[in-house]
Amino acid sequence: MRSDPYPFYARLREAEPVHQTPFGFWVVSGYDEAAALLRDPRLTSEFHRDAKWAEHRGGWESPVVSDTRRWMLMLDGRAHRRIRTLVNPVFSAGSIQKMRPQISGILTKVLDQMGAGEGIDLIDSLALPLPVTVICGLVGLPVEDRDQCRKWTEAIGHVVDPALDEVTEKAMNQSVLEFRSYIAEHLAKRRTDPQDDILTRLMLAEVDGERLTDDEIIGNVLLLFNAGHETTVNLIGNGMLALLRHPEQLQTLRNNPDLIEEGVDEFVRYDAPVQLVARITTADVTVGQKTIPSGSKLMILLGAANRDPRRYDDPDSLDVSRTDIKPLAFGGGPHYCIGALLGKLEGRLVFRELLRRYKSVSLTTEDVVWRPHVNFRGLSELRVDLVS
Numbered sequence: 355m356r357s358d359p360y361p362f363y364a365r366l367r368e369a370e371p372v373h374q375t376p377f378g379f380w381v382v383s384g385y386d387e388a389a390a391l392l393r394d395p396r397l398t399s400e401f402h403r404d405a406k407w408a409e410h411r412g413g414w415e416s417p418v419v420s421d422t423r424r425w426m427l428m429l430d431g432r433a434h435r436r437i438r439t440l441v442n443p444v445f446s447a448g449s450i451q452k453m454r455p456q457i458s459g460i461l462t463k464v465l466d467q468m469g470a471g472e473g474i475d476l477i478d479s480l481a482l483p484l485p486v487t488v489i490c491g492l493v494g495l496p497v498e499d500r501d502q503c504r505k506w507t508e509a510i511g512h513v514v515d516p517a518l519d520e521v522t523e524k525a526m527n528q529s530v531l532e533f534r535s536y537i538a539e540h541l542a543k544r545r546t547d548p549q550d551d552i553l554t555r556l557m558l559a560e561v562d563g564e565r566l567t568d569d570e571i572i573g574n575v576l577l578l579f580n581a582g583h584e585t586t587v588n589l590i591g592n593g594m595l596a597l598l599r600h601p602e603q604l605q606t607l608r609n610n611p612d613l614i615e616e617g618v619d620e621f622v623r624y625d626a627p628v629q630l631v632a633r634i635t636t637a638d639v640t641v642g643q644k645t646i647p648s649g650s651k652l653m654i655l656l657g658a659a660n661r662d663p664r665r666y667d668d669p670d671s672l673d674v675s676r677t678d679i680k681p682l683a684f685g686g687g688p689h690y691c692i693g694a695l696l697g698k699l700e701g702r703l704v705f706r707e708l709l710r711r712y713k714s715v716s717l718t719t720e721d722v723v724w725r726p727h728v729n730f731r732g733l734s735e736l737r738v739d740l741v742s
């Protein structure tokens with residue numbers, strides 16, 4: 355399952371695109387069914403209201419559960435729209451375009467440091483440092499603190515894991531406390547010394563007289579790190595692995611670098627960085643001729659939906675010339691990834707620059723190492739030979 359979940363997904367989707375597992379929860383693997391459910395207002399993302407969920411994360415009043423009550427990711431309806439509307443302008447197409455030079459500058463430094471040679475770990479040298487440096491820079495946190503921010507983020511990221519042991523739960527809650535007070539310190543500085551950064555923009559954001567509270571700003575900045583870090587790491591790692599395993603596609607991109615615009619969508623369709631999102635039904639919901647009873651937990655398998663042959667011709671092939679891709683890799687409906695344009699821009703810049711700088715990029719070994727995550731799919735190591 356870890357090195358290649360797709361044959362299993364295919365069997366599941368062919369048998370029952372909407373399936374109730376023997377454990378009680380449901381899994382959805384068809385594209386149309388997944389797309390419909392992501393938009394269905396009868397499904398809730400408010401896991402923090404679920405007693406068992408909260409209990410496994412340290413209880414109702416634990417730092418992490420309290421914080422998730424302010425994360426747009428885990429709010430429905432009006433409460434979700436309120437925060438999303440205030441944060442949206444920061445991630446609009448115009449805002450992201452303005453960030454391009456800053457991101458390119460960071461990428462140049464990371465690639466200069468990576469250099470060329472044999473057996474270079476692309477995850478450690480490029481995929482891991484880039485997104486966290488970009489988010490620190492854009493949010494307005496000192497880049498020297500990026501390793502600490504990454505440690506907090508990785509510990510907090512376990513909040514979406516289906517099962518947590520006690521050590522992981524404690525480290526996660528401690529990290530929320532520390533990361534929150536760190537962000538609060540920087541937010542306080544912005545009150546007297548505003549800058550051109552996301553912290554200042556969130557502090558000043560106002561729509562129809564509504565503003566974000568300090569707790570909401572801190573919680574959602576913490577969320578930006580969590581939602582934007584590992585996902586982008588995986589986009590770069592999985593995309594690169596897919597290309598290296600399909601040298602003819604790599605050559606197509608070299609011959610026509612403009613295909614990278616759509617190519618990034620094809621990478622996340624082919625091997626989704628986020629494999630699943632979870633929801634709970636608040637009413638009986640009928641989809642794909644199955645009725646999911648109210649109160650059911652379900653996993654929407656984005657990675658499986660992206661390989662549905664009813665939606666894509668030859669879905670198991672990587673094809674950077676594909677058009678009309680619209681993968682579900684960034685979700686859909688009201689929770690559609692707010693950072694999709696940013697993540698895609700980072701991906702485009704990385705692939706363009708890698709192909710421009712190196713006349714040859716190849717896998718050092720087929721033995722790649724996958725991280726032991728359920729929701730996220732990504733490599734912990736990808737060794738390549740780079741010739742400049």
Ligand code: HEM
Pocket residue numbers: 399426427428438489577578579581582583585586589622627628631632682683684685686688689690691692693694696697698
């Ligand atoms: C590059 C690869 C990325 C992928 C594959 C990805 C994937 C996703 C997915 C699948 C969701 C939907 C979650 C759900 O429906 O429950 C989501 C939501 C979200 N993403 Fe991303 N993401 C990426 C990058 C980013 C970046 C760079 C940021 C910000 C810095 C970001 C911030 C968010 C936030 C805040 C949400 C919650 C939106 C809401 O609830 O309204 N993501 N992302």
